Amino acid sequence: MTANPPRSPLVSAADLKEELAGPLPPVLLDVRWQLGGPNLRPAYEAGHLPNAVYVDLDSELAGQAGSGGRHPLPDPEEFGAVMRRAGVSADTPVVVYDGGLGWAAARAWWLLRWTGHPRVRVLDGGLAAWQAGDGPLSAEVTPVSEGDFKPNPGAIGLLDADGAAALARTGVLLDARAGERYRGEVEPIDPVGGHIPGALSAPTTENTGSDGLLLDRDALRARFEGLGVHADTSTPVGVYCGSGVSGAHEVLALAAAGIPAALYAGSWSEWSADPTREVAVGELPG
Structure with missing residues (x-):
């Protein structure tokens, strides 16, 4: 079965x-x-x-x-x-x-x-x-009944800075930012440009088509396989970005491909704010 x-x-x-x-x-x-x-x-x-x-x-x-x-x-x-x-x-x-x-x-x-x-x-x-798709829109703000959701953190993977650094050495750590920020050519927001040593450049913008929809499952799998991430292996995968927003989109794309991944929520904005942490630049993981 x-x-x-x-x-x-x-x-x-x-x-x-x-x-x-x-x-x-x-x-x-x-x-x-x-x-x-x-x-x-x-x-x-x-x-x-x-x-x-x-x-x-x-x-x-x-x-x-x-x-x-x-x-x-x-x-x-x-x-x-x-x-x-x-x-x-x-x-x-x-x-x-x-x-x-x-x-x-x-x-x-x-x-x-x-x-x-x-x-x-x-x-x-x-x-x-x-x-x-001709979906209707409304300008009415409708009152809703309060829900009962109670958070229980930890259901999916979360990385801190040390965990991200370790994963870059022992698994696959993907950098979801634009390639030029990964390479350290420009850095419009954070204190320094570059990437976490060992991380691979994987801009999350390449997970969507020109129509704004995520690529289909096979196309996403092919993309991630090119980065050394395979759905049928146990290699741990992590993602970071600038501040934990676009990185969540890459985790979503990986999930759509059937690949679980952890998010380094602090991402580059946390990493680069600590002058004791190493920074790599250029196209190679470093």
Whole structure:
């Protein structure tokens, strides 16, 4: 007997339409976000998926910026309170979406998975895919009943700086940032450019097609196999980025390929803030 394939972390716009009309519609979370930009709640209020609840990445899906990075993990109990206010319960499905890039939605997906929610998915292609499929939008902010979700951190892999450094030597550590930041040619945000020694460059932007959708399972597997990551081996895999947001999107892509991976949440913003940690530059892992 063939084992059932793992549940996809994605849902298409067409399938979501059907689920929303069904007997157990998922809770919808709108996580639109702009790096370095203003809060996008006004965009949510102008039009969102019907009954979706807005969640702000900077203030609700991250802790206070500091030595732990620009987007350190939020306090689990505070995160749980945010999710309950948004109507999330332990036994109800959740679908998260953003403006289309997928990074912010993946951050919410990762946090819910890490804290133990078993039924959370990302709308593939986000708001753009929903509108391309003639999905309706609403400007009504609908009150929701409080959920009962209680976070239980540790359901999926999390790395700290030392763990990321070790994994770069003993497994595969992927750097999800743009290649020029990995190589140290430019660094627009953090104190120094370059990468964690031993990490491989794997920009998460290469996990999506021109339509904004994640590549299909076979294409993702082929991509990661080219980086030495195979779905049928036990080699541990980790991912980092600038501050733990786009890295969550790469973890999502790996999950869609059937490959579990841990996230170094502090990422380069934490690593580069510590002058005692080594920095590699150039195309080679170093």
